[in-house]
Amino acid sequence: MKAATETEISSRPWWLALIWLTGAAAIVLTATPAGAQTVIRGGEVMTASGDTFEEGTVVIGADGTIKAVGQADMDLPSMEGEPEVVDASGKVVTPGLVDVGTRLGLAEVWAVGSTRDHDRGGQSRIRAAFRTSDAFNPDSTAIPVTRTGGVTSAVIVPAGGIVAGQSAWIDLKGNQVGHAHVTESTVGMHIQLGPRRARRWGLRSRAAVLEELRELYDNVTYFDEHREDFNRNRIRPMEASRLDLEALVPTAEGELPVVFHVNRADEILRALEFSDEVGLDPIIAGGAEAWKVADRLAERRVPVIVNPHANLPARFSALGARADSAALLAEAGVPVIISTFGTHNVRKLRQLAGNAVRAGLSHEKAIRAVTETPAAAFGQDEGYGSLQAGKRANVVVWSGDPFEMSSRVDAMFIDGESVTTNNRHRELMERYRTLDRRGEPADQRSDDESADSTSGSTSE
Amino acid sequence: MMHDMTDALTRVLRLGVALGAIALVGAGCAGSTKAKKEGDVTWPPADDEPRDLTPVTVEPETVVIQNATVMTATGETLESGSILLEDGDIAEISDETIEPPEGAKIVDGEGKFVTPGLIDTHSHIGVYSVPGVQAHADGNEATSPTTPEVDAADSTWPQDPAFGRALAGGVTALQILPGSANLMGGRTVTLEMHPGISSRAMVFEGAPGGMKMACGENPKRVYGSRGRMPSTRMGNHAYLRKIFQDAAELRDTYEDYREKLKNHSEGDKPTPPSRSHALENVISVLEGEILLHVHCYRADDIVRFLELADEFDFEIRSIHHGLEAYKVRDILTKWDISVSTWADWWGYKMEMHDGIPYNAGLISDAGGRAVIHSDSPIGVQRLNQEAAKAFYKAKHAGLDVTVDDALRWITANAAWTLGILDKTGTLEEGKRADVVVWSDHPFSTYAEAEKVWVEGHREFDRSREGEPWSDFEVGQGEGVRR
Structure with missing residues (x-):
């Protein structure tokens, strides 16, 4: 079953690759645990600490803290390895x-x-x-x-x-x-x-x-x-x-x-x-x-x-x-x-x-x-409470203004870790998305192609 | 029917009209439709029409709203539309500028959105008034599991400050129901949002009556805790079967009596059977003369109620709350039963555990009649946001719903549920002028109802900030009441 929302991982733009290549030489870091490093780029970043960047960047380190927050074209801090990049263009980024x-x-x-x-x-x-x-x-x-x-x-x-x-x-x-x-x-x-x-x-x-x-x-x-x-x-x-x-x-x-x-x-x-x-x-x-x-x-x-x-x-x-x-x-x-x-x-x-x-x-x-x-x-x-370097990386990427019901959570990080918004409600919805085998477990249904093929029938 | 009869809706004597409506509905509920079929014999006799005790003189406004986005809830949205309200009705809707009649007021709708007045199918305003003190607990006649003889209108305090707040949220009509302590809680009443000195003065003209019933946890908890029946779901069901059986038998007794009245010889006048106001209300449910609203959460409880309806051959208009309605949405759609539910309320009790925010969307997607109701003096103030929440939730899950569908959840489908779709619930020429002007798209959190007309009366205007609705809020100090 698919999660309700999934982090959009873009392919890295070439200029980002350049930054890492040039930065790589300078990286001498103590061995870090294999935590995810993430760069959220391009969205409107509301830091809740006074600054809002129309197009900003939030850098999450492998230790689960925020490493840097700034303009979209800011220089990234040095990182070991390649971070995952979340393209937040047109989206809104806030603290959790x-x-x-x-x-x-x-x-x-x-x-x-x-x-x-x-x-x-x-x-x-x-x-x-x-x-x-x-x-x-x-x-x-x-x-x-x-x-x-x-x-x-x-x-x-x-x-x-x-x-x-x-x-x-x-x-x-x-x-x-x-x-x-x-x-x-x-x-x-x-x-x-x-x-x-x-x-x-x-x-x-x-x-x-x-x-x-x-x-x-x-x-x-x-x-x-x-x-x-x-x-x-x-x-x-x-x-x-x-x-x-x-x-x-x-x-x-x-x-x-x-x-x-x-x-x-x-x-x-x-x-x-x-x-x-x-x-x-x-x-x-x-x-x-x-x-x-x-x-x-x-x-x-x-x-x-x-x-x-x-x-x-x-x-x-x-x-x-x-x-x-x-x-x-x-x-x-x-x-x-x-x-x-x-x-x-x-x-x-x-x-x-x-x-x-x-x-x-x-x-x-x-x-x-x-x-x-x-x-x-x-x-x-x-x-x-805010997007500032040194704080825990509790970050939400919204599809739009967080206060509008038309917006939803597109990506979410707690302690730098990507977390899912899948939940029991979503799973119940999937279980009852079609009613041809009402109440039977959803995973059984998905194994059964003949049931799947009639999945559109209830909306007719 | 009432619509035609009160075509000249000058509303000079608003209460008179409202009371007339009550009388008609009241007559209907007493089994008189059956009698009419028989020709001359009318029994039981219709109640006397109540006198007009509190006449009020007010004139509806003639007003043209121009240049607005007009969301009609009929599937059509006019990007730059005009709408003329005259004599309490919608006189004209056009995508061209309407020439204002002599003396008409003009409202510039540039950047604004116009929708039908919102309708809440499930409210306890006035029967559980604020402040929420014991003295205001008038919603559950919890002294017997079935009290079909009571009427929410007789509990409704028209000075509940919550009425004014609901109006400010764009609500023009709502159904007040008894609570769900009882299997059969009593009669419901549909009100329009005109302030009135009595609940009768607020009655929505021509709205059919309603009956509130409940299944599941509440009745069995309330009575079971007193060591009385029902204390189980099977007890609930058996108790209901008994009262429907009693009503069916009384109906037969009345029928026999009417037959005898028709055929009796001189000097051999049959003795009338003893009457039961309570069971006559149940007979009205069996006869479809009043609309049945059933508080029910779990899918199996819903199906069990459908079985009861099958057995006694009555119709259910709406399943209320219905958090698991999505599991049986195909059946409810086929039976043409609406589901009055919330956008995302869940978790409070066991029978709410499977409530999901996709409920309205799934029902709508299946072709059913979804309704977003409030059941809350807080929620009723933002039905538009609640519909928006359920809409976007459905949209994001890939369900087949449109903005117009979702607007209908709080307008047309609600009107259908209350039996007043021929009068309100959409923006169409000839319908009542129940109209809201919004500052923004009504699905935006920031949208405010700026102006609200109820049958052509501008009952709310945010730019005026006039007197409070409720006497209770008079003189409570500077700045109080917003």
């Missing part, structure tokens, strides 16, 4: 997209509880030690499906309780164990504000949630300063377990960002105030009314993760939801991140970004909102 609000690999079928791992469960409202990385299933069929949307990395987010736990950074490299994988097991601590959470956990007011958090962070600080006493059991009672307290220490030191899931404007401000009180590095997720307090968020450069489709007053804490909130936030100078907050439909990320553009966000900022800004917010911008 990043969605930092997902449950990928944490639920195979939502309504089937045994496949769902995003929520720790139990009676405790404080689950800081809970790590989604411990449950991540790299074989999830949703992962190859997500790649069709040009998404190469994601953050997988916990839910439940008030402190829900730790999110992890994953790469969508394959769907084999050891391929799609967790690259950073803890990138954020997730706290859920708002009345629904409170009530679910027996509290009757949103104020009670903040009260709990104050108590908790008082404990965290005390615990951190009295570890010896804690270990000798000579400490006042704590509201959370040792592992929970331990997990929260880096947040109080501003080393691990805290993602507040919150929508109402005044609650966003309280999250900021609370962050100041105890020294947190906050990120706002949801943020339906964040635009109302955009100046305050911009002042502190607090990133806000929004879903541009969420423009309805879906709940009382989101009466100010607007389609153009990403645009308003960006205008005020807030680092804007776009997320699907999804599991099976993370591939729609580009559509959401496109709708943010439709509502006034600049195309360039929308690209950054699904690449560079989320990588930076979660402390991953050293390796991710």
Whole structure:
């Protein structure tokens, strides 16, 4: 069966051969593993780091990192052996997209509880030690499906309780164990504000949630300063377990960002105030009314993760939801991140970004909102988020504007490795492309020429 | 039928017309068609026509849209077309400039695209209104597995802010259905996107009634969790067979009674059978007087429902959601059943596991009637993008679909599904002036519905940014509502 998309490998133009010939003499490299070196040439390269090349080049090294980015006619860095060349003329090249609000690999079928791992469960409202990385299933069929949307990395987010736990950074490299994988097991601590959470956990007011958090962070600080006493059991009672307290220490030191899931404007401000009180590095997720307090968020450069489709007053804490909130936030100078907050439909990320553009966000900022800004917010911008030499080679070659539904992924690289966008949906489609042997395995059908010869019959 | 009767669509008394439509549809549903065939004997008697309680005075616009790309959804696209809206109808479409009549407004369509108003065959706006609080949960009468007597129109809150957002997405008509907790959820209602003080004031004139049914996981989960039947798929099926059997028997009883009424002697007047409003609605399904919409995902569940239709000799208008419809698209095409589905929603529950983004494309390619529906107050705002997604997915897989086909998924095929294709769903002279002007090709993510006419009334104009649709959104503060 053919993959959904295949990398177009062009025959090398003569001038490219010249460059290599002349460069070859100078190449004295230590032996590199037989990784693929790739040169993507000719497309519009949107680096997400400030530069866009109308006709650009991206050079991927054998070590899976980006070696160079520049104009189409740039001099190539020296390489050992001949790279594969992707002719991207007329296409668009971007960094791999990043969605930092997902449950990928944490639920195979939502309504089937045994496949769902995003929520720790139990009676405790404080689950800081809970790590989604411990449950991540790299074989999830949703992962190859997500790649069709040009998404190469994601953050997988916990839910439940008030402190829900730790999110992890994953790469969508394959769907084999050891391929799609967790690259950073803890990138954020997730706290859920708002009345629904409170009530679910027996509290009757949103104020009670903040009260709990104050108590908790008082404990965290005390615990951190009295570890010896804690270990000798000579400490006042704590509201959370040792592992929970331990997990929260880096947040109080501003080393691990805290993602507040919150929508109402005044609650966003309280999250900021609370962050100041105890020294947190906050990120706002949801943020339906964040635009109302955009100046305050911009002042502190607090990133806000929004879903541009969420423009309805879906709940009382989101009466100010607007389609153009990403645009308003960006205008005020807030680092804007776009997320699907999804599991099976993370591939729609580009559509959401496109709708943010439709509502006034600049195309360039929308690209950054699904690449560079989320990588930076979660402390991953050293390796991710833009096309710059030295970063991981997570690169997507699109047939056109990534935000248009008419475009598709033509080629995709994660860590420099070409990955396929074939997936279970595509395979089901091929299995049912003809109905003459309904439900029989597709590979049996392809062996049977007589069946093949009638394959056009269903469209008549 | 209603179209002819209300030919002079001045809409001076909009509600009056709408209520008249309800009355006719209502009469139809009570088994009166059968009675008409018998001649004099009408039984059960038709319900009284409701009084016009909330008259509204509005005039449709006379307007010429010039120089636009006119996508008619009939297979034809006019590259530089003009269209005249007059008296609530499409008076003229031409690839030459139409001379505007006296007093007509002119809309310059240079660079713009014109399509029929979009139609959503599956919406719960107003029955699950936003904000999504318990007090707004009016979509599932989940107190019995079959509630054919209830009507979504009686739950619909016309102040749901989601109506206004749908309109801004180019939607001019939508079907509001009860939810899928019940095997037989109740009557559906087709609305047009005129604001109204009651749901009746929004009823699409002349649209036939509908019935919502559901198979698969939802009913068995809802009732099984209460230790009640149905708790299995076989329970679902048996329960449905029972109610269809009851309805068929009541129909026979009514028929007998009508016979006796015709032939009885003086002083020997037969006693009328006791009536069941619930079963009369099921009889209306059996008689084809209202259109049947079945929520069904899995291919085998769909086939099982077809078997039921075969057994009791009724018609299914549309399979809704139908994520596995592609596996039985030949059968559905042959039976002329449309499939109302999403572009790419899947994975939520077990019966959605085989949902693929090629569904609409495969159905269309097989000659079937594909429809992209929303089932969502968010999705309904960009049906055009959803159709575009499914279209390009199909195109890239080498399926035989055209832009016009895909436009029909959200216009003509949806109109057919709701029984209103003779009135709307395409841009053709004589049809209702349900028209959208887009800023760009509607399959572009960046395209916005700029102007939306519903039966000749400009209900939305992006350049005006007027009052909100919903009273709920009044006075919520500066900048709120977009």
